[in-house]
Amino acid sequence: MSRTFASTADPETWSTFEEALSTATRPDVSGIGFVFTSDDPYVGVDLDDCRDPESGAFDPDAIRIVTRLQSYTEVSPSGTGVHVIARGRLPGGPRRRGGVEMYDDARFFTMTGDRVQGTPERACVRPSALRWVHASYVADDDDEGPDEAVSSRVAQVGSVSTTMDDTEVLQRAKAAKNGEKFSRLWNGSISGYESHSEADMALCCLLAFWTGGDDVQMDRLFRESGLLREKWDEVHFSDGATYGERTIERAIVRTDDLYR
Incomplete structure (x- = not known):
């Protein structure tokens, strides 16, 4: 495993899950990250500042998104957010608005393994749910580009x-x-x-x-x-x-x- 900083654009700086896991307990390693690429089917949804770290309570939008996606969900390293991992593809357009970010390529999530109780233990195939979250929380309100037809269907x-x-x-x-x-x-x-x-x-x-x-x-x-x-x-x-x-x-x- 490389001891240099990893880059989402350079596969030479990545390692396998087994290699990452074997070194995760080293004092100079702060955690494990997963890189999203166009070669894998995974989409990461990052919800920031949506969780009370003391009570574990979520805000209404986070509850709505997590419930709609029904896929593997874990508490983020800060304890104040969550990461949802699902399988599918994102439509074109923005990848971030407010406290909601969605990525399927050229990004990485630091993983904690602290799964949110009641969510699936695996990343599930959720194409329509991902499109719905994107259209509802991330896409521009006045976007009339090539994804207009997709957005219309997502509205249904x-x-x-x-x-x-x-x-x-x-x-x-x-x-x-x-x-x-x-x-x-x-x-x-x-x-x-x-x-x-x-x-x-x-x-x-x-x-x-x-x-x-x-x-x-x-x-x-x-x-x-x-x-x-x-x-x-x-x-x-x-x-x-x-x-x-x-x-x-x-x-x-x-x-x-x-x-x-």
Whole structure:
């Protein structure tokens, strides 16, 4: 491991996690940092001055962001902020506004391992949630650049999740014109589909519509359906994504029309 200062632009100054961990206890090492690059699927969300270090209480915006992302979250080195690590990609535009910063390349976070209780133990695939956080807290209010279409879609994503709980989503889905199809899938029937995976995708597309593309709510609801199986939480992709995470991500992309 190099004893010189590391640079986010120079991979020669980086090391593997195992190497970093083995030297973390040295008196001249203050901590471990993770570098975000375009070659990895990770996005870091840095929330500054949002946590009371004595009580551990968060301010309302931090609660909203952490709850929406539902991914690995840890207390920052200062104790007054948090870092959220998720998998996805950021849209173009600013990377910082106020106390919210979002990066997926050429930045590093100093890691503490002090996970916030109740958050996942792993970085989860959260493409729509990341876009929502960016549009809500980081993007310029008057931005009408190439990401305008994405911002418009993000405005739809989350609009349902703030007004319809799981019970209402299910009631509306079952009462709709295609409610019989939804109910069959919800109850675990794969009749009419060539595979269980095709049925999974069909239900997820319906859930994407009714939840406004809220990946967290989609996952929560799918786990209550009769289609759930152990495969849902199995890692099936080289970037560490589970079968369920990738199915939800693809369903959101395929669903152009969202309920509102």
